[in-house]
Amino acid sequence: MKDALMVGSTLPAQTNMTRGSRRAAALLAMAMVTMHGAAAADGDATSRPTQSSLIVSYRSTPAGRPALLHTLRARLAPRLHALQAEGRLMHYRILFSRLADANTWDALLILDFRTDAQAASWRAVDAETPAGLAATDLAQVTAVESTPSDPVGKGGPADDGPDPVYMVVPYDYFVPTKDYIAYARSYVFPQTDGWIAAGALNAYQLYIARYGAGRNWMSMLVLAYHGDNGLDRRNDVVAATRKALSANPDWAARATGKGHIRTEKAAMIADLIAGG
Template structure:
């Protein structure tokens, strides 16, 4: 069975490599730290209120001080015991800048003060690389994110798969007005549980998400004449395993 799987993966690699042609500029070195947080369902309203009041402002201060390059704070739209209640994606200009975050962690675990840590727990931290990003972020107060973790059998093949299939596909979704921006993070500790890849799709609010199926259909119609894209799209399950999908709002400061 292992030999058969290896032969299949090798064959797929040849096909993918032969038709990879839509790659975006490489962003190697775009270091990100991803942190997931869990809390009791009864504490979710307080968590969101406190993050809007004080928690988000602390991240903004670290950005102003140059300790971090940027940050994205997401609050899960629904209670989900299998994923997370809050997620942060912290950006750094280079790996060396993460040393500043290590100092912050000694005082603010997961970026949180003692008051917040009474109601929420940082559950996992992932060092990652943002390999792809396209589009422009819109108004954070209306944005709706879809966060999708994946596992893949071979990193090199998956990178070619993204360039061959996902780059043109997501470009179509943006053209149709459903998606504002997208990015893919690669877990630096590969293979690393619970995910090797984290996809973040920023939709134009509920309106954009409601147009997802229509945007997908229109994009597939425009790409169906590309035999290579069509073939790889049909066998995409060979490149990755998808896990629990989350939708989330951006945590913005209380006005």
Template sequence: MKPNSIRTFGRAIAAAVALTGVLQAGAASAAVPGDGDALSLIITYQTAPANRPALRHELEQSTARELARWKHDGHIKQYNLLFNRYADSDNWDAMAVLTFSTPADLYRWRVVERTRPAALSGKALAVTTSIHTTPVDAKRAEALDAKLPNAVYVVIPYKTLVSAGEYEKYADGYVIPQFKGWMDEGVLAGYSLYTSQFPAGRLWNAMVLLQYKDEAALSARESVVAKVRERLKSSPEWKAISDSKKNVRTEEQVVIADPVAVNQ
């Protein structure tokens, strides 16, 4: 990288820190998890296209019920169970995001794994071709509403190209203000940003879950993104980061997903 580019990005990151301090409603109200409640697992499942209906049925009949029970019993703090809206052999078919209150709760999860690997029943395992479990930290979040009836999820994995500290400053100064703007526009209900604890060899090392209120909100995504970015350009700090030529992350394949509910 050329010296001028380095100086430009350095000023951008410094501006991000200043913006974080000024906009307390940004990172501060983003419900930054503490060390004791940030532990999560992101589990993805793949199946053959012909078995997608069978996997979803079993998730509704068994896994969703078990996750609800484990939450009620205090074994997990929160969960999201999602199903990829589209058949896509290059991506996952289902995803579970499990959040634990303490490291001890996460440690106890190994007991579940003995009889229900990745929280799946025997029938679900029989039609599952691959499972990837990634221990992650929840770095930034605005609570996802599990009871939102028509919610649609956009799941975006990233490969970060800077240090963990630089990435968090970038998120606070550039990404989170956009999420907050989308919420102000009434399309986004909540979000979570996770980073992998053990990124070596993984296909991604950061992941964002965006919860849109409904299909109409998702359809307005592009116009709202453009509108909020145009508004944020009035902030010299945000614009400095936007104009920086530093490559902070690369976006991987996006998934549109729907929540899996208990089949009554």
């Protein structure tokens, strides 16, 4: 994940653009869509990659949130660090939601495995300590959901850059997985690359639930913003990027038909508790 998928030069951060910068933005938009469209055509998008992920959500009562946060910091983070040092885990992040919300998770664990052996190693851990927690630590947890997933796109640095603030957006989709991945590459990634170029976003990752039927989500977009300032700029940067991308007819067509492809569910804002 060290390599970035940043494309072209920086998009203008201001909406008051000169004719030359509007033309440059339009050309950048076309380049973004063309590059991601070519990536979608390379190979079978639904073929299972060697690399895989596991996304674990934890729920607690409002009163139990402080104890859960302490458990994640004091017990789960050192355990994950040790697994990574032993080569049994490629990458991990523990996120904690900023606000109590009964409708979704309090904490999110994202594990990335380089090989099937690493994934199997985590299953052995889970058998002894469910979701990575000891029995006494699970006292603060009311529900756990573990979702085997496949990473299908990313941009930005592996450590998610300086001072990351996370927005995690779950989706359901209504088309075959192969078509959804092609849609993400041609419609979503040109936007997220544009947000990185504008300086509001540090990094992003898109995950697809491997067995999505009946799950609370089928795909999950993890956005690491450049601090609270980057998050505050979200609406302006989204609007400016979409305006530039709309110069490309293929992207514009995708934007018009996106409601028939996926539905967005409740987004969560979270902070990084530990990662490596």
